[in-house]
Amino acid sequence: MHTQSSxxxxxxxxxxxxxxxxxxxxxxxxxxxxxxxxKKHPKVSSAKHIAIFLSFDGExxxxxxxxxxxxxxxxxxxxxxxxxxxxxxxxxxxxEQTELTRNRFGILQPKLDVRNIIPYKKLDIIFTPLxxxxxxxxxxxxxxxxxxxxxxxxxxxxIYPIGLAFTCQxxxxxxxxxxxxxxxxxxxA
Numbered sequence: 475m476h477t478q479s480s481x482x483x484x485x486x487x488x489x490x491x492x493x494x495x496x497x498x499x500x501x502x503x504x505x506x507x508x509x510x511x512x513k514k515h516p517k518v519s520s521a522k523h524i525a526i527f528l529s530f531d532g533e534x535x536x537x538x539x540x541x542x543x544x545x546x547x548x549x550x551x552x553x554x555x556x557x558x559x560x561x562x563x564x565x566x567x568x569x570e571q572t573e574l575t576r577n578r579f580g581i582l583q584p585k586l587d588v589r590n591i592i593p594y595k596k597l598d599i600i601f602t603p604l605x606x607x608x609x610x611x612x613x614x615x616x617x618x619x620x621x622x623x624x625x626x627x628x629x630x631x632x633i634y635p636i637g638l639a640f641t642c643q644x645x646x647x648x649x650x651x652x653x654x655x656x657x658x659x660x661x662x663a
Contacts, residue, residue, distance in 0.1 A: 553565055607657075608645055636660070
């Protein structure tokens, strides 16, 4: 008998491999489609403070999106794992001069500087990474629950979370737990 967590681990492993093996031309075409959707998105156009992740493990390349946001004079923030509480993350301002370091998972993040922290409730949009998603906009992340904890109760704030993914990451159904956050939108191509 499969437990829910073993099913989730199976999905995570399978979809990460599919994402990593996405042919280069197909990846570029999908990324272009996603970038175009972001550029035309009314909530993105009006946003001032945007959180977005730095790509890792075959995720959508966020560098062109970040550069577009800088051109649009938007303030960009990148998640970092809390140095004293490994179950939480917060966001630091990110610009062309920001020094990056690798966290314990090997993911690039800004070097900690408390002057660059933004209270997450001041963010307008949080672009969330994901491994897999379904029709209902439930997502499977990397398994640590950072975004589910962060976004719990986001409906009581002005934050608008948006998932970013390739269409090949979509599956029919994700078995969700009560603490899993259903995103209002997932942009994919």
